[in-house]
Amino acid sequence: MPSLVSNLLPRLESKTLGAFNAGPNAFYPYYDRQSLVSLPASVCHWLGVPGFGAPPLRDEILNAFGGPFRHVILMLVDGLGLEQLQRFTHPAADQTGGRFAFWQQLLQEATLAPLTSIVPSTTATALTSLWTGQPPAVHGVLGYEMYPKEYGLIANMITHSATNFVGDVGGLKRAGFNPESFLPVPTLGPHLLQHGIQPTALQHISIARSGLSTMLFPGVNVVPFRSPSDLWVTLPSLLQARTDDPLYTYIYWGELDELSHKFGPADRRVDLEFSWFSTLLEGFITEMRAQAHGDTLFLMTADHGHLHTPRLSIQELRNHPELATCLHLNPSGESRLAYLYVKPGRETRLTNYIQNTWPGRFLWVPSQEALAAGLFGGGPHHPRIEERLGDFVLIAQEDAYLWWADRENPLLGRHGGLSRTEMVVPLLGLVL
DSSP states (O other): OOOSHHHHHHHHHTOOBTTBOOOTTOOOOOTTTSBGGGHHHHHHHHHTSOOOSSOOSOHHHHHHHOOOOSEEEEEEETTOOHHHHHHHTSGGGOOSSSHHHHHHHHHHHSEEEEEEOOSSBSHHHHHHHHHHOOOHHHHOOOSSEEOOGGGTSOEETTTTEETTOSSOTTGGGGGTOOTTTOOSSOOHHHHHHHTTOEEEEEEETTTTTOHHHHHHOTTOEEEEESSHHHHHHHHHHHHHHTTTSOEEEEEEEOHHHHHHHHHOTTSHHHHHHHHHHHHHHHHHHHHHHHTOOSOEEEEEEOSOOOEEOOOOGGGBGGGOHHHHTTBSSOOEEETTEEEEOBOTTOHHHHHHHHHHHSTTTEEEEEHHHHHHHTTTOOSSOOTTHHHHHOSEEEEEOTTOOOBOSSSOOOOSEEOBSOSHHHHEEEEEEEEO
16 A cells, blocks of 8 residues: 655644744654544544544544454554664665565555654653553653652652662552552543453563553553563464454564664664564464454554664763752753753753753753643643643753763663654554
């Protein structure tokens, strides 16, 4: 089927937020029916049940994918931005033999559409939008690290622990945090159950009971897997066991993201991991087609892309004590989209320091200005969003970032910012 990228990408490229300026190369979220926020309602559409959350994707996308279907499978490949998918599937990138032929055939038969991620372009925030159908301004999960003032600490929003605590998964419960009641909006699982759809989530065993999963998956049958091989045997077995029942199956695959963080998104390890993923995906599609009934829609998308970010000591907050004295809390959010909590009377000193130390590398805007412009989506805003966003949003330009943890910086790949590479994600759909 024809790709929708050439038709729909220009709309994303031309998106603005009025007079709000996030830098010359900023790529803004398209919350109006062409972002991850619209996927839950679209899944409901393809399953033939009432919508949920924000309106579904644009008609061009909904109609291209067809439906309704008895089964919808949504695979989220963490970190696989559209640019990286295009690079992986280009003939010049195939050094392993066979991968290109598979993807060429798949892209001819499938439909590929471009979407934007949300802001910040990061996993905790994106997955919350995928399971609530709401933008970050509404659901209130505003980054990997966040300051929920009511608990008196900066929290890791994936492990649900204090951000500097190691190995303390779920430790926020000791401060009174309840992941099942933290969100102010409903999640997708109970909605699907109410309309006769069984939702299932397949996740690696290391995160299957994580804090974030607990928060997002009420009413969802969580099935852990131990390896990619385990996943691709378990998935068809689950589908074959429930052939007569309508199903929504969500799969989270995180290896690509982990390698991209540690070694950089262009590292050969990342390329080889995608080749292995492609081989197993091809086997699954072949197996499903052997018993195809045309009633299953397989979707693949991502939460964000990855940008190469070299390790530079000038990007580390511990080497800037003058800047640190302007803040009454460590930054939170993302290293490429940080929320700054400024001591009263230090605003000018702070902005002068940023401008003189990193000329052209960061753009800082009052948090209320970014919120009012719709950077985090429309309302009704989460009641605690102002304290979670702090005073300023520090928007990285090019490959800049701010590392504020008091430990060595291990990362060569990052996301969370507003570059095209981070913000544009694929939505690939294939009827099986």
